[in-house]
Amino acid sequence: MRWLGENRLQVNLHEYPPREISGARLVFVPVTPQRAGWVSWEERERYAVVYPCSGVLADGSDPRAVPAALGPLLGDARARVLALLDSPMSTTQLCAVTGQGLGSVGRHLRVLLDAGLVRRGRAGRSVLYTRTAAGEVLVRAG
Structure with a gap:
């Protein structure tokens, strides 16, 4: 184009x-x-x-960068998704920011939901995800 x-x-x-x-x-x-x-x-x-989409919309200076200890625990891609959820985001937004495909982001969110590290809620037609208190503890501890 x-x-x-x-x-x-x-x-x-x-x-x-x-x-x-x-x-x-x-x-x-x-x-x-x-x-x-x-x-x-x-x-x-x-x-x-x-x-x-081309490229990743977030650069390496992101203040929500993955804590060093969290990557080995959850995997770098899943830890990045958890770190980004300090404010509500949709799967589409997470795909755009991380550069991961929709299926990958969906799998990461499913694992994080099952572990009680994120929660989801509706805002109109959108499903938004954010960290739970347990997810906050993991991100801050890293």
């Missing part, structure tokens, strides 16, 4: 005719794992540009 200038966006290399979307609703949807982008539309009212 690339910006062509003059209000033009090329989504892929297919030879589809250009579409005029002035006044339509346009939504950008990042997805994991890495796959080619595509476009979806519903008549002339709604369009979605679906594109693969």
Whole structure:
């Protein structure tokens, strides 16, 4: 996907005719794992540009970095998920921040839920996860 200038966006290399979307609703949807982008539309009212995420949205200076002792105990990827949950996050947000796939994040959350280290709750349509008191103790002890 690339910006062509003059209000033009090329989504892929297919030879589809250009579409005029002035006044339509346009939504950008990042997805994991890495796959080619595509476009979806519903008549002339709604369009979605679906594109693969690239990179990790958090740099190495994150104050919620994984404590050194926690990685060997839980595994680095699972410990990273637990460390990030100091505020409520959805699985989609965790995927974006960690760079892990949806299945991996889901498995980590299941293990952390079963261990009583995180809890989940609904906020509208979203399911949000956050650390429990036991999860706090583990992250702070590290």
